[in-house]
Amino acid sequence: xxxxxxxxxPLSAFLLIGLLGRYIGDKASGIITIVAxxxxxxxxxxxxxxxxxxxxxxxxxxxxxxxxxTLTVGFYFDALSSITAAVVTFVATLIFVYxxxxxxxxxxxxxxxxxxxxxxxxxxMLLIVLSDNLLGIFFGWEGVGLASYLLIGYxxxxxxxxxxxxxxxxMNRIGDWLFIFGIIATFLIFKTLDIVExxxxxxxxxxxxxxxxxxxxxxxxxxxSGQLPLHTWLPNAMAGPTPVxxxxxAATMVAAGVYMVARLYxxxxxxxxxxxxxxxxxxxxxxxxxxAATSHTDMKKIIAFSTMSQLGYMFLALGVGDMGGAMFxxxxxxxxxxxxxxxxxxxxxxxxxRLYDIYNFGGLxxxxxxxxxxxxxxxxxLAGIFPLSGFWSKDRLxxxxxxxxxxxxxxxxxxxxxxxxxxFREGFVVFHGEERYKKFSEHEPQEMxxxxxxxxxxxGVMAVVAGFFEGWYMHAVGGEHKEIHxxxxxxxxxxxxxxxxxxxxxxxxxxxxxxxxxEALKALHTTFKEQxxxxxxxxxxxxxxxxxxxxxxxxxxxxxxxxxxVNGTAYIVQSAGQGLRFLQAGKLNWYALGLAGGFALLxxxxxxxxxxxxx
Numbered sequence: 001x002x003x004x005x006x007x008x009x010p011l012s013a014f015l016l017i018g019l020l021g022r023y024i025g026d027k028a029s030g031i032i033t034i035v036a037x038x039x040x041x042x043x044x045x046x047x048x049x050x051x052x053x054x055x056x057x058x059x060x061x062x063x064x065x066x067x068x069x070t071l072t073v074g075f076y077f078d079a080l081s082s083i084t085a086a087v088v089t090f091v092a093t094l095i096f097v098y099x100x101x102x103x104x105x106x107x108x109x110x111x112x113x114x115x116x117x118x119x120x121x122x123x124x125m126l127l128i129v130l131s132d133n134l135l136g137i138f139f140g141w142e143g144v145g146l147a148s149y150l151l152i153g154y155x156x157x158x159x160x161x162x163x164x165x166x167x168x169x170x171m172n173r174i175g176d177w178l179f180i181f182g183i184i185a186t187f188l189i190f191k192t193l194d195i196v197e198x199x200x201x202x203x204x205x206x207x208x209x210x211x212x213x214x215x216x217x218x219x220x221x222x223x224x225s226g227q228l229p230l231h232t233w234l235p236n237a238m239a240g241p242t243p244v245x246x247x248x249x250a251a252t253m254v255a256a257g258v259y260m261v262a263r264l265y266x267x268x269x270x271x272x273x274x275x276x277x278x279x280x281x282x283x284x285x286x287x288x289x290x291x292a293a294t295s296h297t298d299m300k301k302i303i304a305f306s307t308m309s310q311l312g313y314m315f316l317a318l319g320v321g322d323m324g325g326a327m328f329x330x331x332x333x334x335x336x337x338x339x340x341x342x343x344x345x346x347x348x349x350x351x352x353x354r355l356y357d358i359y360n361f362g363g364l365x366x367x368x369x370x371x372x373x374x375x376x377x378x379x380x381x382l383a384g385i386f387p388l389s390g391f392w393s394k395d396r397l398x399x400x401x402x403x404x405x406x407x408x409x410x411x412x413x414x415x416x417x418x419x420x421x422x423x424f425r426e427g428f429v430v431f432h433g434e435e436r437y438k439k440f441s442e443h444e445p446q447e448m449x450x451x452x453x454x455x456x457x458x459x460g461v462m463a464v465v466a467g468f469f470e471g472w473y474m475h476a477v478g479g480e481h482k483e484i485h486x487x488x489x490x491x492x493x494x495x496x497x498x499x500x501x502x503x504x505x506x507x508x509x510x511x512x513x514x515x516x517x518x519e520a521l522k523a524l525h526t527t528f529k530e531q532x533x534x535x536x537x538x539x540x541x542x543x544x545x546x547x548x549x550x551x552x553x554x555x556x557x558x559x560x561x562x563x564x565x566v567n568g569t570a571y572i573v574q575s576a577g578q579g580l581r582f583l584q585a586g587k588l589n590w591y592a593l594g595l596a597g598g599f600a601l602l603x604x605x606x607x608x609x610x611x612x613x614x615x
Contacts, residue, residue, distance in 0.1 A: 092252070
């Protein structure tokens with residue numbers, strides 16, 4: 001029963017606000033969203049303790065009876081799903097609280113819709129996490145896609161927001177089609193969509209189709225988690241409100257792809273070739289996004305590229321066989337990535353949502369000390385500095401990479417260096433140095449109120465302490481407990497500190513002039529900033545080619561062929577009507593003549609039949 005409350009609370013909030021939001025107002029809608037999130041979190045904690053050692057499966061009702069099989073709606077509560085649900089609801093509730101301050105007097109009188117969409121987002125993610133079958137996961141999969149479309153495009157009076165929401169929707173539809181085919185292939189192989197039954201049948205099933213099914217399922221994860229090549233939507237999604245960015249990147253949507261692969265890991269383990277693909281895509285995305293983050297200047301996009309990179313880390317871990325490590329990093333990442341986004345949102349709010357470029361700020365440390373401390377803690381955790389949570393989860397992954405291949409380990413180490421550099425580049429430029437914001441704003445920045453700073457402080461605490469629960473987490477989810485590799489840990493921390501030192505030397509001490517350096521490396525800098533020109537490639541070749549193809553179909557297929565048939569038929573009928581219209585002239589003498597002519601014709605026919613026909 002407690003498990004159903006976890007899902008029912010945000011769903012009820014969505015329905016209540018959707019129906020009555022315009023009458024109860026924005027503040028009440030926000031409170032309902034927060035209360036629903038808190039209830040969901042509390043009950044997920046209860047469920048977690050109950051399901052750690054004895055998983056619980058609930059069959060809610062029969063959805064669709066088929067010949068020989070019935071599709072059901074049900075939920076499965078084990079350590080992995082319950083703990084993930086607790087993390088999702090905890091982070092989401094803090095973001096909901098933060099939203100009250102961020103959305104204050106924001107975008108007219110329709111903010112209640114924003115809170116309704118947030119509740120829908122949380123419910124859909126929980127449906128993915130807790131469903132006991134692929135059908136339920138698919139419903140949640142589409143639900144987070146819909147909610148992200150509504151929330152990314154919330155500022156629908158801004159073209160960049162509507163374009164970003166449409167791009168996210170289209171990119172995810174590509175992945176979703178692959179996911180659908182993967183579900184169909186899985187059903188054809190195992191004759192069931194129930195996750196527990198699939199796991200039971202994996203050891204006794206020998207089918208080359210398993211590799212195809214897992215590849216298709218992973219294709220859905222690539223789209224949902226913004227991995228190469230379906231990645232361009234994720235940084236552009238920053239056009240939405242900052243709480244949406246935090247929720248999208250820390251607790252919902254992009255985390256769904258990693259969780260889905262981890263949830264179905266026994267199936268993926270039976271297809272080692274698919275795991276190699278997962279590792280390659282994850283590793284390339286981790287490096288690709290880290291390089292892009294080193295050159296971008298949009299405060300939120302840098303953090304968005306960081307999410308892409310860290311998700312690539314997780315997929316690489318899944319590909320080399322460390323499912324527990326990937327999920328533990330997903331958990332710690334939720335805390336410090338939400339923290340970084342909320343800190344960025346605090347800075348943006350201080351300047352009335354008008355400044356986003358990191359070079360438009362500067363010197364904010366003394367004006368916004370809590371925001372500065374929060375960002376620094378999040379950045380240290382992301383950089384994997386001891387003893388923050390990122391150190392424990394990221395170093396475990398790097399250790400797993402080296403165990404699998406020196407190449408993967410080296411790639412993980414290089415990405416760790418780039419991560420430390422780009423996140424502290426952002427922090428040093430925004431919070432240190434010259435107060436450049438005076439050129440763009442007449443207002444002096446000030447710290448945000450408690451409704452925004454308290455969630456940041458709580459997330460900051462979690463970003464510090466969460467790593468110490470690694471052993472407990474691995475024991476709970478059945479992951480392999482690994483002793484820390486001291487040499488790898490020291491190397492990882494060293495390259496993290498080296499990245500921070502480089503950012504400090506360039507952007508605070510200015511041992512190098514960044515503008516001159518960028519100019520000297522303009523080609524490389526532009527390549528990184530333009531995401532290796534992948535977005536332009538999609539727009540100029542794929543999108544433009546599709547538009548040209550559509551134009552040809554319109555001009556030739558529709559205007560000439562289809563319209564030609566329709567218009568030609570109409571012309572023939574009209575011409576025939578024009579020729580026969582004299583029959584309906586309304587003149588009695590013509591009618592009499594026609595009647596006489598008809599009788600004469602009949603008489604002639606009768607004479608012919610009698611005499612000419614031989615009668």
